[in-house]
Amino acid sequence: MTTEAPRPAVLARNISKSFDGVVALADVDLELRRGEVHALLGENGAGKTTLSNILAGIYRADAGQIEIDGVVHQLHSPAQAIAAGIGMVHQHFRLVAPMTVAENVHLGWDATPTVVTRRELVTRTQRLMDQFGLRVDPEAKVWQLSVGEQQRVEILRVLARGARTLILDEPTAVLTTAEAKDLFAVMRSLVAAERTVVFISHKLNEVLEVGDRITVLRGGRRVVTREATGATARELARLMTGEERELEVVHRDTSDHASVLQLRAVSARSARGLPALHDVSLAVRQGEILGIAGVSGNGQSELAELLTGLRKPDSGHVLLSGERLTDANPRRFAAAGVGSIPEDRIGTGLVRSAPVRDNAVLRHYRSPELSGRVGLKRPAILAFAQRLVARARVQTPSVLSTTSILSGGNQQRLIVHREALVATSAFVAMHPSRGLDVNAAQDVQEALLKARDDGCAVLLISDDLDEVLLLSDRVAVMYEGRIVGLFDRRDADRERLGLLMGGHSSAPPDTTEAG
Amino acid sequence: MAVAQAPAPQAVRGRLRLERRLSVPPTQAALGRLAGVGVALIVAAVVLALTGRDPFSLLGKALDGTFGERQGLEEMALLLTPILMNALAVHIALRMKIWNIGSEGQFFMGAWAAAGIGIYWDGPLYLVLLVMATAAALAGAAWILVPALARARWQVNEIITTLLLNFVAIQWVAWFSFDIWNDRAASVVQSTAVVQSRMPYFPGSTTLYLSVIVPFVIAAVIFAVFRYTRWGYEVDMIGGNPRAAEFAGIRVTRRIVVVMLLSGAIAGLSGMLHLAGPAQRLNSSISNNYGLSGFIVAALAGNSVVGVVIGSIFIATMLHSGITLQSDGLSVFVVAAVYGLVLLGIAVGEVAARFRLVRSGGLEAVTAE
Numbered sequence: 001m002t003t004e005a006p007r008p009a010v011l012a013r014n015i016s017k018s019f020d021g022v023v024a025l026a027d028v029d030l031e032l033r034r035g036e037v038h039a040l041l042g043e044n045g046a047g048k049t050t051l052s053n054i055l056a057g058i059y060r061a062d063a064g065q066i067e068i069d070g071v072v073h074q075l076h077s078p079a080q081a082i083a084a085g086i087g088m089v090h091q092h093f094r095l096v097a098p099m100t101v102a103e104n105v106h107l108g109w110d111a112t113p114t115v116v117t118r119r120e121l122v123t124r125t126q127r128l129m130d131q132f133g134l135r136v137d138p139e140a141k142v143w144q145l146s147v148g149e150q151q152r153v154e155i156l157r158v159l160a161r162g163a164r165t166l167i168l169d170e171p172t173a174v175l176t177t178a179e180a181k182d183l184f185a186v187m188r189s190l191v192a193a194e195r196t197v198v199f200i201s202h203k204l205n206e207v208l209e210v211g212d213r214i215t216v217l218r219g220g221r222r223v224v225t226r227e228a229t230g231a232t233a234r235e236l237a238r239l240m241t242g243e244e245r246e247l248e249v250v251h252r253d254t255s256d257h258a259s260v261l262q263l264r265a266v267s268a269r270s271a272r273g274l275p276a277l278h279d280v281s282l283a284v285r286q287g288e289i290l291g292i293a294g295v296s297g298n299g300q301s302e303l304a305e306l307l308t309g310l311r312k313p314d315s316g317h318v319l320l321s322g323e324r325l326t327d328a329n330p331r332r333f334a335a336a337g338v339g340s341i342p343e344d345r346i347g348t349g350l351v352r353s354a355p356v357r358d359n360a361v362l363r364h365y366r367s368p369e370l371s372g373r374v375g376l377k378r379p380a381i382l383a384f385a386q387r388l389v390a391r392a393r394v395q396t397p398s399v400l401s402t403t404s405i406l407s408g409g410n411q412q413r414l415i416v417h418r419e420a421l422v423a424t425s426a427f428v429a430m431h432p433s434r435g436l437d438v439n440a441a442q443d444v445q446e447a448l449l450k451a452r453d454d455g456c457a458v459l460l461i462s463d464d465l466d467e468v469l470l471l472s473d474r475v476a477v478m479y480e481g482r483i484v485g486l487f488d489r490r491d492a493d494r495e496r497l498g499l500l501m502g503g504h505s506s507a508p509p510d511t512t513e514a515g
Numbered sequence: 516m517a518v519a520q521a522p523a524p525q526a527v528r529g530r531l532r533l534e535r536r537l538s539v540p541p542t543q544a545a546l547g548r549l550a551g552v553g554v555a556l557i558v559a560a561v562v563l564a565l566t567g568r569d570p571f572s573l574l575g576k577a578l579d580g581t582f583g584e585r586q587g588l589e590e591m592a593l594l595l596t597p598i599l600m601n602a603l604a605v606h607i608a609l610r611m612k613i614w615n616i617g618s619e620g621q622f623f624m625g626a627w628a629a630a631g632i633g634i635y636w637d638g639p640l641y642l643v644l645l646v647m648a649t650a651a652a653l654a655g656a657a658w659i660l661v662p663a664l665a666r667a668r669w670q671v672n673e674i675i676t677t678l679l680l681n682f683v684a685i686q687w688v689a690w691f692s693f694d695i696w697n698d699r700a701a702s703v704v705q706s707t708a709v710v711q712s713r714m715p716y717f718p719g720s721t722t723l724y725l726s727v728i729v730p731f732v733i734a735a736v737i738f739a740v741f742r743y744t745r746w747g748y749e750v751d752m753i754g755g756n757p758r759a760a761e762f763a764g765i766r767v768t769r770r771i772v773v774v775m776l777l778s779g780a781i782a783g784l785s786g787m788l789h790l791a792g793p794a795q796r797l798n799s800s801i802s803n804n805y806g807l808s809g810f811i812v813a814a815l816a817g818n819s820v821v822g823v824v825i826g827s828i829f830i831a832t833m834l835h836s837g838i839t840l841q842s843d844g845l846s847v848f849v850v851a852a853v854y855g856l857v858l859l860g861i862a863v864g865e866v867a868a869r870f871r872l873v874r875s876g877g878l879e880a881v882t883a884e
Contacts, residue, residue: 308762309764310761310762329764330761330762330763330764331764332764334764340762342762347756347758347759348758348759348762349759349762350756350759351752351755351756351759351760352755352756353755353756354751354752354755358748358751358752362752362759362762362763363763363764365745365748366745366764371745374744374745374746375743375744375745376743376744376745376748378743
């Protein structure tokens with residue numbers, strides 16, 4: 001290991017960690033310098049989060065050593081890590097929603113005075129915000145804030161506690177493009193002040209945009225650490241996956257295809273009873289992928305539930321090949337040939353405590369091949385499950401294993417191929433590759449393309465604009481419960497979509513006719 | 516690789532540490548519970564030895580008193596009937612992650628309905644028993660109807676509703692046995708007259724009733740339903756994740772109501788079996804905490820009917836041994852304490868099975884190498 005002139009901020013050597021006999025990290029070295037954005041790149045399960053959790057004192061390494069500013073530290077708790085100057089902002093925020101920003105910043109912090117007034121908390125918070133250049137209304141309740149603002153509060157909280165090295169775990173996963181830009185600016189200002197930022201991501205373009213140096217992890221090992229200058233997305237992808245695999249998508253012109261799945265002037269409410277969809281009309285044509293771009297929470301969840309039968313419209317109609325699916329329930333939609341990849345795959349798509357076999361037949365167990373009026377045909381069910389697992393390339397010890405032991409990618413493979421069997425006429429996919437590693441994501445995307453090529457009408461709802469642009473033949477943008485733009489793929493321009501997603505109607509929605 | 520800093524001198528090497536398992540294999544879960552029983556019995560034995568008793572001879576007497584002679588076995592089976600019935604009632608609801616804490620109340624309402632028929636109708640034996648059983652099952656189901664609807668429709672917590680209805684049921688029975696159906700000739704003050712149709716004895720016995728086979732039949736049916744039928748699969752899926760079940764097109768609300776009614780019906784039927792068998796008369800103390808014992812068994816047995824049967828036999832044996840040992844001069848409090856200790860042991864064993872011991876290298880240990 002070369003020792004360059006400046007002492008590294010953090011030097012982790014030979015870090016190993018395994019869970020239940022499964023190796024998560026093997027002999028990993030990581031050197032973080034002052035004043036750099038160090039990107040940690042890798043697929044899911046590559047060990048990015050495990051490594052950062054070890055640096056943040058949440059996990060203890062089985063072996064290895066951590067030096068902070070040249071001194072060996074033993075980090076047995078997050079408190080010890082932050083005392084040594086390492087703080088982490090998690091993917092899922094740890095804020096108390098009904099409390100104010102100022103209260104959240106001071107919560108569980110030694111430096112908070114024992115007796116303190118509301119006003120003092122606000123002034124203290126204001127001072128911290130000025131110091132770090134992170135501005136949010138200190139008196140706002142956390143639940144009132146946007147996701148980007150909440151993230152700023154999290155970062156402020158960690159910085160206030162004296163972190164000189166800040167670990168951001170997939171910070172852009174929840175942000176809009178504009179919010180991500182703001183975050184990158186914050187990161188740059190932090191490193192300008194000689195702090196260190198560890199940026200975890202599996203989005204290559206972001207890593208190239210904001211990273212100074214890049215460490216790629218694969219299968220719990222460090223593949224390379226290199227300068228970001230001169231690196232290409234293609235090269236990094238190859239290092240991440242260890243193989244070169246590219247999805248070839250040929251976009252189609254579907255203007256003469258018949259409409260299969262249609263919404264006619266549909267309005268609906270959210271689970272909390274608030275209006276979520278306003279007068280939405282949309283048609284998905286046979287043999288096309290219609291992508292819905294938009295920031296999460298603009299009615300996409302309700303739209304997907306509506307097309308699965310989990311939610312009923314207040315007004316308007318859902319039609320399948322011209323026939324109304326009124327008063328429909330999930331069983332009716334499935335029988336009509338509408339498959340669905342639910343937004344929350346664990347919460348809606350799977351019974352995790354049940355064997356893989358039971359989940360494989362969740363949508364088909366009523367079919368005459370698998371059960372009679374009363375009894376289950378157990379051998380046929382077993383065979384069905386084994387076929388599905390083989391076709392979906394789900395890696396599992398057995399179809400009788402508990403589903404919860406499968407990785408996220410394998411769980412999603414199971415769902416996608418199960419739903420593809422349901423989807424004989426239409427396929428509704430929400431965030432189908434969210435959080436998946438490159439390989440699993442490509443498997444999932446390939447399955448959607450295959451459904452399209454088989455003549456299915458595919459509705460792809462995703463807040464990942466890259467995915468929408470990659471797969472869709474047509475692109476619609478959803479904002480505040482309305483379709484604010486609809487384009488053929490060749491007219492869909494990233495910048496314009498981004499503006500519409502952010503609610504800027506300055507770009508006039510020159511909509512092509514839906515239908 | 517050379518390391519500048521010497522490892523801390525107080526470095527602890529190879530310290531043992533608990534780690535959560537990703538999934539608990541069934542054998543592991545069973546072993547954990549068994550180990551819990553073992554540890555509890557050892558603790559009890561040590562305490563008994565310290566107070567000057569011989570734990571081994573006590574254990575011998577307990578086992579001998581239950582399994583050593585036919586009479587003991589029959590007495591144990593007599594205790595087993597209501598415990599297993601109540602355990603099965605709680606179990607079937609638990610398949611759906613629904614807690615029926617009210618099986619005691621449903622037991623009382625079943626006994627009450629059976630008594631209403633049994634005291635006043637002197638008809639053909641088997642016909643009367645059949646009508647009593649049906650009435651008891653309906654009464655038990657009726658007693659859980661409101662909690663079931665409230666849970667299925669509005670997600671009202673069934674733990675509270677079913678629990679509170681226990682007290683109502685016991686007061687209801689007390690009122691009838693003290694006043695409306697009171698038998699002034701009876702030696703027990705607050706009691707009704709005896710039922711006219713009594714449960715026949717088990718062949719060759721004058722202690723045990725034929726009703727002992729009922730819970731075993733129900734257990735076998737439950738086992739088969741959950742293994743071989745669509746309905747059972749659907750209920751298990753709802754228990755695992757109601758939202759996924761709804762997504763799969765299962766009518767969740769309807770299943771919840773039906774399962775809860777079945778749970779109440781089994782508990783109600785258990786009240787009738789007890790009334791027509793050993794109790795004969797209705798009063799507010801006919802249940803010897805059978806609902807509670809059954810609840811404990813079902814909660815500790817997890818998702819397994821076989822576990823419920825084994826657990827019920829175990830608890831009935833413990834209760835019966837307690838009675839045997841009392842005649843040997845062991846205080847009822849000591850017996851109760853051992854009983855509680857064993858249940859605690861099982862509960863701890865169940866949790867302990869979710870973890871395992873690993874040897875942690877520790878950062879120091881490795882840098883020293």
